[in-house]
């Protein structure tokens with residue numbers, strides 16, 4: 001079982017981590033390594049490192065561990081002899097799927113499909129989920145434009161050589177501060193830090209402004225509504241401008257909470273109106289739930305909070321879902337095989353694990369746990385916001401997906417370090433935010449331990 | 462153990478496959494599905510389907526199964542309690558690697574590193590391997606241009622908005638018929654079928670001509686040397702043209718055998734000269750060994766056949782390597798963390814499996830097996846080329862990585878179908894080729910069974 005709390009014995013990284021790091025540096029760039037973990041000892045919400053330190057983990061491998069470490073029922077999945085074979089015989093899923101694969105997808109992904117969705121495509125990570133969703137949007141849009149006529153010979157020959165009319169000049173509208181991935185297509189729509197983008201060739205696609213609210217929300221209602229209007233007007237203007245220039249906007253891609261960019265939230269009204277603008281322009285709306293999906297916002301999909309008029313056209317997922325992919329409305333299904341395709345198309349062993357994860361989330365009412373724990377966490381943070389106003393600012397969150405800002409990047413980095421000293425593994429987001437990304441088994445008593453540790457850290461700042 | 466030979470009881474796909482296919486069609490596009498496999502029964506070189514058919518598999522999940530199905534020693538890897546934990550605790554490898562991870566990389570990837578390579582970066586599939594290798598090339602090239610000066614404030618702000626000078630106008634030179642992936646960056650350099658490219662926005666990067674040889678090689682020495690010269694002159698001309706236009710060519714990306722495009726080979730002399738041209742232009746040479754790597758060409762890396770003057774700058778891998786990634790010379794290591802980064806950076810469970818695969822390849826001398834079996838296979842195919850000249854043309858191959866052309870796509874598709882009736886799962890490549898991609902445990906007696914089945918199929922054409 002879990003320990004009763006964190007335990008810090010050495011500096012972090014400790015001497016054994018540092019020794020391994022120097023080995024790793026011989027092989028590859030390792031500048032982002034924080035510590036070497038002991039994944040055989042790590043358990044539940046606690047990450048053990050190779051120096052014997054035990055950290056309460058509210059960062060969970062960049063938000064990608066749904067049920068904590070070494071959940072006994074996930075270990076059991078691998079005790080099953082039939083299941084084990086799935087882990088060593090990875091098929092080309094699009095060509096030779098295994099027995100009962102459709103049933104397994106029904107029992108996992110489709111059990112938690114977003115409202116209005118009955119179709120799902122599997123991929124392997126957040127980037128290929130978004131890349132392929134972008135492709136599905138362009139294929140869909142061009143089919144609408146063609147009026148279902150098949151391709152001309154000229155389109156077929158020109159596309160091979162990267163030329164119009166076979167390829168298109170369509171664009172997607174993304175937002176400042178957005179993060180959708182680091183491969184070339186997703187990187188066009190990612191606008192976080194220079195280190196992600198410098199030197200990489202890109203394209204001129206429209207970039208809108210994601211709202212930046214003033215907190216606490218209840219004190220700045222008018223200002224924040226004005227911010228929504230300003231950002232939405234800019235979206236309308238970008239549609240007009242790019243459409244007129246022949247760089248027709250085929251879709252809008254947005255996170256329900258800008259996560260890597262610094263945990264920026266926008267109102268349900270903003271998302272409702274954004275969907276209306278996209279529809280009015282015949283463009284698709286893609287909501288990227290790679291970081292927000294899976295339950296930690298208090299709904300399985302964060303966009304459930306928004307009460308949209310219509311189902312979202314495409315919803316991408318990965319991280320806590322263990323595999324990647326997207327849900328899409330039927331009209332986004334390509335007409336021909338091999339339009340959306342790759343060798344592996346995800347991985348059945350991940351679907352088997354996800355099936356168990358979904359079963360546990362439902363059975364153990366983990367979304368409800370997130371709501372209760374999240375309230376506690378958010379109220380605790382708000383209290384610190386009042387008591388330590390020079391360190392904790394702009395407290396915000398849904399469920400346990402919470403964050404606050406520090407006054408500067410230096411202060412934020414210092415606080416994240418100090419939290420480690422107090423036994424908590426957290427993480428930064430954007431230039432000045434601390435983000436909390438606990439797993440779904442983070443309970444009220446873990447929140448209390450976290451808040452105690454945070455207060456100790458705050459007192460030392 | 463393996464059965465003594467194939468066994469075909471039903472049409473393929475059989476009734477149970479068809480029933481599952483109709484379930485799958487409700488969920489997603491399934492036009493590429495050929496059959497539903499029984500991965501608990503499949504063994505060694507034999508793929509079992511859900512209708513009880515047993516197929517000799519010379520296609521191996523699009524060339525991605527190194528040691529056949531259900532290798533007993535890979536199953537044993539999953540009997541180990543410590544190993545199992547690696548399969549359910551997937552870390553963010555770039556931030557929190559697990560205990561002894563550098564050692565595991567040494568024992569797997571670095572044991573089979575291409576000549577001159579001591580550094581490796583892990584990714585998760587062929588596409589992200591190439592996407593990130595492209596990024597590494599652009600970052601390297603711009604650093605050379607800057608003379609190691611750090612970025613200007615203007616570069617930092619402009620790149621976020623997809624503008625020069627922060628982003629670049631650099632290009633990569635690729636080849637007609639090339640396949641490097643289907644994500645946006647790799648798709649710019651992929652030039653196979655229209656269905657891969659239609660409707661997707663792309664970029665104007667230089668596209669050269671990969672040699673198209675006349676067979677048998679020994680009869681067309683002069684013509685094929687002339688073809689090499691023509692293609693290499695075009696590469697030089699493309700460098701000049703794009704460099705002059707300010708779309709500086711930072712690298713060349715090429716497969717050692719164009720695989721998806723139709724199994725097109727080029728001579729060692731061609732690759733040697735291509736490397737010289739790249740060097741002369743200060744551009745990187747990236748050899749994409751995603752499909753050719755892992756031993757089936759009779760060398761662990763296909764480019765080992767080419768006896769190049771210098772180590773290749775970057776070599777990408779995936780498929781039979783179970784994970785993805787790239788080997789790169791030290792100068793391609795970025796200076797800052799997070800330049801080449803993503804949440805998972807590959808997966809340690811795949812490294813554990815690969816460690817065992819590499820051990821078995823060495824211990825069982827499987828590369829030597831490939832050479833012996835490949836000779837048998839190629840000679841058998843050449844014999845058919847003489848005896849069935851209207852169906853089997855342009856026989857070519859290295860190791861067991863063999864192919865031949867049919868007179869038309871229709872004939873090719875018919876032969877692949879007829880081979881299934883005779884108990885062989887093969888696959889097409891490009892418009893008219895049949896490609897053989899058996900695993901490394903494909904032995905001389907499997908080659909004999911394959912050649913017998915092929916002859917039966919040829920007689921019915």
Ligand code: FES
Nearest residue numbers: 124125128586589
């Ligand atoms: S791009 Fe997603 S796994 Fe490679």
